[in-house]
Amino acid sequence: MTTGLVVTGLTKKFGTQVAVDNVSFTVAPGTVLGLLGPNGAGKSTTINMITGLLNKTSGRVELFGENLTPTNTAIRRRFGVVPQELAIFDDLSAAENVRYFGGLYGLRGTALKTAVTRALAVVDLTDHANQRPATFSGGMQRRLNIAMAIVHQPDLLFMDEPTVGIDPQSRNYILTAIEKMRANGMTVVYTSHYMEEVERLADNIVIIDHGQVIAHGTEAELVNLVTDAKQVTIVVNHADQLELAAITAIAGVQQATLHEQNLQLVLDVASNPLNQVLMTLIDQGVAVDSIDQPKLDLETVFLNLTGRNLRD
Amino acid sequence: MITVIKRILLQDLRLKSNYIYFLIMPVSLMVILGLVLQSVFATQLDATVNPVHVQYVVKDAQQAKLVKQLVTKTKVAHLDFTPRASTKVAQAYVRNHANTAAVTIEQAHIQVATAKNLNDYQNALLKGTLAELAQTLGLVKTAIHYQRPIVTVKSAELVTVNRAQVQRSATSFQYYALAMMGMFMLYFAEIGLDMFGKARRQQTLARELLTPISKGQLLNATVAGHLLYGLLVIAVLMGITAGLFQMPWLRALPFAFANFASLMALFLVLGLALETVAAQLGEGVMQIVIQLVAFLGGGYFPTSTTMMAFSPLGWVMGPLRSALWTSNPLNWSGVWLSLSVTAGLLGLINVVMRRREVF
Ligand SMILES: Nc1ncnc2c1ncn2[C@@H]1O[C@H](COP(=O)(O)OP(=O)(O)OP(=O)(O)O)[C@@H](O)[C@H]1O
Numbered sequence: 001m002t003t004g005l006v007v008t009g010l011t012k013k014f015g016t017q018v019a020v021d022n023v024s025f026t027v028a029p030g031t032v033l034g035l036l037g038p039n040g041a042g043k044s045t046t047i048n049m050i051t052g053l054l055n056k057t058s059g060r061v062e063l064f065g066e067n068l069t070p071t072n073t074a075i076r077r078r079f080g081v082v083p084q085e086l087a088i089f090d091d092l093s094a095a096e097n098v099r100y101f102g103g104l105y106g107l108r109g110t111a112l113k114t115a116v117t118r119a120l121a122v123v124d125l126t127d128h129a130n131q132r133p134a135t136f137s138g139g140m141q142r143r144l145n146i147a148m149a150i151v152h153q154p155d156l157l158f159m160d161e162p163t164v165g166i167d168p169q170s171r172n173y174i175l176t177a178i179e180k181m182r183a184n185g186m187t188v189v190y191t192s193h194y195m196e197e198v199e200r201l202a203d204n205i206v207i208i209d210h211g212q213v214i215a216h217g218t219e220a221e222l223v224n225l226v227t228d229a230k231q232v233t234i235v236v237n238h239a240d241q242l243e244l245a246a247i248t249a250i251a252g253v254q255q256a257t258l259h260e261q262n263l264q265l266v267l268d269v270a271s272n273p274l275n276q277v278l279m280t281l282i283d284q285g286v287a288v289d290s291i292d293q294p295k296l297d298l299e300t301v302f303l304n305l306t307g308r309n310l311r312d
Numbered sequence: 313m314i315t316v317i318k319r320i321l322l323q324d325l326r327l328k329s330n331y332i333y334f335l336i337m338p339v340s341l342m343v344i345l346g347l348v349l350q351s352v353f354a355t356q357l358d359a360t361v362n363p364v365h366v367q368y369v370v371k372d373a374q375q376a377k378l379v380k381q382l383v384t385k386t387k388v389a390h391l392d393f394t395p396r397a398s399t400k401v402a403q404a405y406v407r408n409h410a411n412t413a414a415v416t417i418e419q420a421h422i423q424v425a426t427a428k429n430l431n432d433y434q435n436a437l438l439k440g441t442l443a444e445l446a447q448t449l450g451l452v453k454t455a456i457h458y459q460r461p462i463v464t465v466k467s468a469e470l471v472t473v474n475r476a477q478v479q480r481s482a483t484s485f486q487y488y489a490l491a492m493m494g495m496f497m498l499y500f501a502e503i504g505l506d507m508f509g510k511a512r513r514q515q516t517l518a519r520e521l522l523t524p525i526s527k528g529q530l531l532n533a534t535v536a537g538h539l540l541y542g543l544l545v546i547a548v549l550m551g552i553t554a555g556l557f558q559m560p561w562l563r564a565l566p567f568a569f570a571n572f573a574s575l576m577a578l579f580l581v582l583g584l585a586l587e588t589v590a591a592q593l594g595e596g597v598m599q600i601v602i603q604l605v606a607f608l609g610g611g612y613f614p615t616s617t618t619m620m621a622f623s624p625l626g627w628v629m630g631p632l633r634s635a636l637w638t639s640n641p642l643n644w645s646g647v648w649l650s651l652s653v654t655a656g657l658l659g660l661i662n663v664v665m666r667r668r669e670v671f
Pocket residue numbers: 014017019037038039040041042043044045046084193
């Protein structure tokens with residue numbers, strides 16, 4: 001079975017408002033998909049339709065080759081959902097919360113016990129297993145929220161902004177945990193409006209805005225999408241020996257300017273002549289001190305695609 | 313299902329307000345109302361006592377004369393005696409008239425065969441008079457026939473009252489123990505009203521619906537969990553009232569339990585139904601319903617049978633009182649009526665809830 005999640009033409013209308021508009025994407029097994037978009041883009045609505053919590057207005061969702069319909073309850077064992085809002089029973093202890101959901105997924109007896117212990121360990125809550133979540137910090141509650149979704153060891157995990165409003169330490173812990181889960185073969189769909197997270201975790205990225213997919217691909221593909229040129233600054237010694245004309249003559253170099261020791265270049269992304277530039281510099285006897293290549297991030301991509309910032 | 317039921321039970325047991333609603337409030341009200349209205353209960357009985365028309369049959373002809381003399385001589389208030397030819401005739405009369413008793417006298421043995429609609433005051437009167445009569449007959453007989461020394465005989469041995477036929481007495485504490493237990497069953501509507509509200513606020517409901525459990529299963533398991541808690545509450549309250557007020561539950565234990573359980577189930581589901589159709593109005597409407605039902609059903613003070621017929625509390629309280637303090641056969645109609653309405657409502661809720669996107 002090679003297909004993971006296949007979403008085709010997913011649409012949700014709330015009255016006249018189209019919250020999700022013909023969204024399609026696929027997620028290969030064992031990969032992480034980042035679903036990136038600003039507030040109100042339709043990320044949660046998309047996930048809720050996929051998981052069956054909301055009825056789809058139209059569209060099709062296939063998971064591991066099976067059609068995901070609201071009545072197909074058996075398939076629900078194969079995925080887990082970390083909801084955007086904390087969804088925790090405050091009158092049950094952390095372990096009881098996790099155990100309850102393990103039970104709902106059909107785990108019993110010793111299998112349930114080990115699953116609970118394991119899930120709590122993954123999010124580092126073992127020492128707080130018997131405490132009520134009301135006494136937890138925001139970060140701990142977020143982590144419990146995750147443990148409750150992974151107790152049944154799903155093949156696919158949906159995480160809807162699992163790191164909202166928590167301390168950097170907890171956030172880092174969660175991101176590391178996700179990386180570990182992916183290493184163990186879990187498929188993850190991860191929504192966020194933090195690009196750093198998506199850049200760090202995602203194999204593939206879907207950018208969604210106003211309910212529509214505006215871009216889909218790997219980080220590099222997305223960056224290339226908005227620009228065919230990149231800027232590189234090379235700091236050189238012996239700048240007086242440098243012949244600018246020879247550099248400009250290299251195929252793929254669109255622009256070359258020298259300000260004191262800084263050689264600023266605009267290069268073709270496709271042919272990437274950086275190597276050749278460096279060789280030419282060395283031929284000329286110009287020593288290269290350092291190369292600075294400002295990274296084009298998803299923030300820039302989003303800005304370029306929509307003319308707006310991801311976050312205000 | 314079991315997983316859900318266990319979780320609900322655990323939560324109900326941990327909820328502090330439940331202890332106030334279903335333990336502290338009812339028991340303290342029983343004590344307070346019982347104390348305050350103790351005297352009211354006593355005088356009320358005295359004031360409303362009706363004369364008892366005793367239909368008596370004497371087997372032995374010679375003894376019959378003696379008995380006739382004795383009963384005409386003893387003028388007891390609220391008691392009058394009419395001789396009848398046979399037990400059959402006496403009983404037939406009793407069957408058709410209120411405030412009557414059929415009494416058969418054979419040697420020094422007196423048997424009360426049928427007694428209809430007698431309250432405890434009337435009953436005490438009848439029993440006392442008959443005991444006196446039996447003692448006199450026994451003395452006379454002993455003196456005449458055997459010329460033995462006169463011994464005092466315990467009246468209890470002489471008068472065998474057919475227990476299955478006679479009303480027993482309830483103290484004011486017992487009246488309110490029964491009434492308050494019934495009344496606080498109504499407050500299970502509050503649990504019903506908020507059955508899914510909390511899970512909805514905490515977002516856990518949506519989460520549960522993402523697991524393999526179906527909406528219907530989740531709904532019914534949740535109801536079942538609270539019902540189980542309700543049964544536990546009833547058992548505990550029965551235990552406490554038996555200890556504190558000597559509630560005679562043992563006279564009809566399964567029957568009493570079934571009555572409270574059906575009332576509890578009805579209001580639990582009624583609360584849920586109200587929340588389903590009108591979440592905002594639910595709370596206010598429920599309060600009115602509870603007060604009305606409590607008032608009509610005799611939760612605050614005794615009400616007439618007509619009023620009780622309009623209240624589920626009455627459906628259950630009437631049969632319960634007669635089961636515990638009279639000899640009338642057990643009347644299961646309240647239980648069946650409550651359970652039928654409960655089942656109907658639950659079916660309706662199931663239909664409505666399953667249709668909803670997120671309930
Ligand atoms: N139940 C609903 N009824 C009506 N409109 C809704 C409902 N749920 C969501 N919407 C609308 O659909 C749009 C998408 O919302 P959604 O929650 O999917 O966004 P999101 O990308 O998850 O945003 P965020 O980052 O804030 O979580 C929003 O405009 C929202 O107002």
